[in-house]
Structure formats: structure tokens, C-alpha cells
Amino acid sequence: MRTLRDAIGQAAKRLHKAKLVYGHGTTDALDEAAFLALEGLGLPLDVTDRKLDKLLTAKQQARIDKLISARITTRKPAAYLVGRAYIQGIPFRIDERVIVPRSFIGELLFSDHVVGPGAAFISEPKTIRRVLDLCTGSGCLAILATLKFPDAKVDAVDLSDDALDLAKLNVTDKKLGRRVKLHQGDLFAPLKGKKYDLIITNPPYVTASSMRRLPPEYRHEPRLALLGGADGMDLVKRILKGASNHLTPGGAMICEIGAGRKTLERAFPTLPFFWLETAHGSDEVFWLTREQLSRSS
Ligand SMILES: C[S@@+](CC[C@H](N)C(=O)[O-])C[C@H]1O[C@@H](n2cnc3c(N)ncnc32)[C@H](O)[C@@H]1O
Numbered sequence: 506m507r508t509l510r511d512a513i514g515q516a517a518k519r520l521h522k523a524k525l526v527y528g529h530g531t532t533d534a535l536d537e538a539a540f541l542a543l544e545g546l547g548l549p550l551d552v553t554d555r556k557l558d559k560l561l562t563a564k565q566q567a568r569i570d571k572l573i574s575a576r577i578t579t580r581k582p583a584a585y586l587v588g589r590a591y592i593q594g595i596p597f598r599i600d601e602r603v604i605v606p607r608s609f610i611g612e613l614l615f616s617d618h619v620v621g622p623g624a625a626f627i628s629e630p631k632t633i634r635r636v637l638d639l640c641t642g643s644g645c646l647a648i649l650a651t652l653k654f655p656d657a658k659v660d661a662v663d664l665s666d667d668a669l670d671l672a673k674l675n676v677t678d679k680k681l682g683r684r685v686k687l688h689q690g691d692l693f694a695p696l697k698g699k700k701y702d703l704i705i706t707n708p709p710y711v712t713a714s715s716m717r718r719l720p721p722e723y724r725h726e727p728r729l730a731l732l733g734g735a736d737g738m739d740l741v742k743r744i745l746k747g748a749s750n751h752l753t754p755g756g757a758m759i760c761e762i763g764a765g766r767k768t769l770e771r772a773f774p775t776l777p778f779f780w781l782e783t784a785h786g787s788d789e790v791f792w793l794t795r796e797q798l799s800r801s802s
Contacts, residue, residue: 506563506566507561508557508559508560508561509546509557509558512542512565512566513535513538516538516541516542516569519573519577520538525576525577526580526720526721527722528607529584529605530582530583530591530605530607531583540583541569541576542569542572544583545568545571545572546568580720580721581722582726585600585601588600590605590606590643590645591606592611592649593611593612593614593615595645595649597644597645597648597675598675599643599671600671601725601726601727602670603642603665603668603671604642605726606643606645608646608707608761609761609783609785610649610706610759610790611645613759613783613790614650614705615649615653618782619759619781620653626792627703630655632702633654633656633703634654634702635657635658635700635703636650636658636659636660636702636703636705637660637662637703637705637751638650638659638661638706639692639693639704640662640692640707640708640709640730641661641663641668641672642668642671642672642730643668643671643672644661644671644673644675644687646707648675651684654703657684657703658685659684660696660699661686661687661688662690662692662696663689664689664690664691664729665729666689667727669687669689672687692747693747693750693751696751698751700750700753700756702752702756703756703757703758703759704748704751705759706744706758706759706760706761707761708733708744708760709731709732709740710737710740710763711731711732712733712734712735712736712765713734713735716728716731733763736765737762737763737764737765737768738765738769741760742769742772744758744760745798748795752794752798753795754796755794755795756794756795757792757795758792758793759791759792760791761790762790762791763789766780775800776801777793778792
């Protein structure tokens with residue numbers, strides 16, 4: 506019999522040997538093993554030392570072994586195997602109808618530098634009354650927005666009915682049906698001229714050539730959620746062209762773009778993109794105001 510701590514260590518060795526790719530919420534074999542073991546046993550991710558040193562039952566050990574084997578043989582991201590992912594510590598239901606949440610916009614919404622009293626960008630969260638989450642997927646960013654903007658109603662759009670089915674489950678789980686409205690359609694099309702104080706968007710932005718080189722883990726995610734055309738920026742460019750019509754005076758947008766900064770700056774040379782700092786660097790998410798967008802259009 507093993508303790509939970511030993512079982513996680515053993516599992517991490519198996520994952521490490523299998524040379525998997527991480528990046529769907531964890532960064533290495535040990536993190537991934539801990540996530541799968543704790544989720545698999547229904548334990549909190551901030552499990553206490555006492556729990557870690559408890560002996561596992563044979564059934565618990567078998568559950569962990571099964572999840573680790575599935576991770577190695579299927580190469581599915583761990584979140585799909587357990588049906589759950591976390592962003593800013595908040596759990597969301599996840600399956601292969603949506604990408605695994607990992608947007609830097611989650612981190613930015615929760616950064617005191619971006620949102621909150623004295624923040625450089627949104628210093629009075631209560632003034633944000635209407636938010637649009639374009640390309641909502643699981644609905645995770647729309648839901649995070651309700652937590653940061655207590656007086657806001659959020660519209661969330663996705664082209665994929667499958668994604669919206671899952672987003673609906675997440676919105677219902679969090680009892681946010683009155684605050685988050687889901688819309689099916691192509692970007693701004695279902696919104697009929699509505700205007701927002703803030704647009705947040707994490708659209709598909711992988712280039713066609715990067716799609717061909719994706720590790721197996723990423724191939725389990727919907728292609729529609731990843732592919733952004735030849736240079737990755739097809740949707741971002743369309744969003745930039747449409748955003749000012751959907752922002753209130755003083756409104757702004759936050760958009761994640763992956764590795765497309767140079768492409769975008771070449772395509773929109775007069776737009777004064779402000780690149781927000783994330784844990785990953787400072788060229789993957791930009792901030793633009795309605796005034797900046799309309800001046801350049
Ligand atoms: C990168 S995922 C982001 C999901 C979620 N916001 C997140 O951060 O986890 C992009 C989403 O855009 C959706 N999508 C792709 N093309 C779209 C379009 N033309 N209009 C609206 N949504 C679209 C995909 O279905 C997918 O759910």
C-alpha cells in the first residue's frame with residue numbers, strides 16, 4: 506500500500522517517461538500527476554500534508570493508475586479525462602466540445618494592475634455594466650467577468666452549438682443564468698448593434714502551419730477553436746474591424762492573440778496596441794479603447 510504522496514510521485518515518473526506535452530493547466534509531469542490523482546479521488550487541489558501522507562485504498566490506487574494510463578495512451582489533456590479544468594482557481598466543466606481553458610485574460614481580469622481600485626485600466630469595476638465575451642467556448646471568461654464586475658450583464662457568443670451547450674452547463678452550475686446570455690453566431694452577427702463597456706475575446710489564433718505541427722494533446726481540441734487562418738489572425742482582424750461599433754464611449758477591448766503581434770502590427774500600423782503583461786510575457790494580449798479603434802478606422 507502507498508500513500509497519496511508516493512502514488513503521485515510514481516505517477517509523475519510514468520508520465521515523465523512517456524514524454525508527454527503539457528500546457529493545458531499544468532506545466533510538468535509532477536503537476537499533471539497531482540492534478541489527475543487529486544481530481545480522480547475527488548480531493549481539493551490544495552490538499553493538506555495530512556491527506557497526502559494517508560494510505561490509499563486499493564480502489565483509490567486503481568483509479569489513479571487508470572487515469573495515468575489513459576493520459577499516456579490517449580494523449581488527451583488531463584482536463585478531458587476528469588471532465589474539469591480550473592482557471593483562477595474556479596472549476597469549469599470541460600469536455601472535447603471546447604478547448605481547455607487557459608486564457609491569459611483570466612489572469613488579467615484578476616490582476617490588481619488591470620481591474621480594481623487604483624488599477625491602470627479599469628479602476629472602477631462597478632462602472633462596467635455590459636460585457637461581451639466573443640468566442641466564449643466553455644463560457645469561462647464570461648463567468649470570470651461576472652465575478653470581477655458585480656453590476657455587469659454579460660453576452661457571450663460562439664459559432665459552435667457544441668461549445669454553447671457546455672457553456673450553458675457552466676452558466677447553470679454557477680447560477681448565472683440571469684447575468685450571462687449565450688448567443689450562437691459568427692462574431693458580432695447575433696448582437697444586432699448592441700454596445701458594451703468591455704469586450705473580452707480569446708479567438709482562434711493558431712496559424713495553418715502551426716496546426717500541422719500540433720502535439721497530439723492539442724489535436725483533441727476542436728479545430729474551430731484553434732485555427733485562425735493562414736497567418737492565425739483572420740478572426741482577430743475581423744474583430745478589430747467590428748469592435749468600435751460595439752463599444753460604448755470610453756469602452757475598451759482586451760484580446761488574446763497568441764504569437765501574432767508582428768502580423769497584427771503590420772496589418773494595422775496606426776493602431777496603438779497596448780500590450781498587457783502576463784505570466785507568459787508582454788505580447789500576447791492587447792488593450793485598445795473605442796476611441797483608439799475609431800480614430801484608426
Ligand atoms: C480559443 S477558443 C476560446 C474559448 C474560451 N473563450 C477560452 O478562453 O477558453 C475560441 C472559440 O471561438 C469559437 N469560434 C470560432 N470561430 C468563431 C466565429 N466566427 N464566431 C464566434 N465564435 C467562433 C470557437 O468555437 C471556440 O469556442
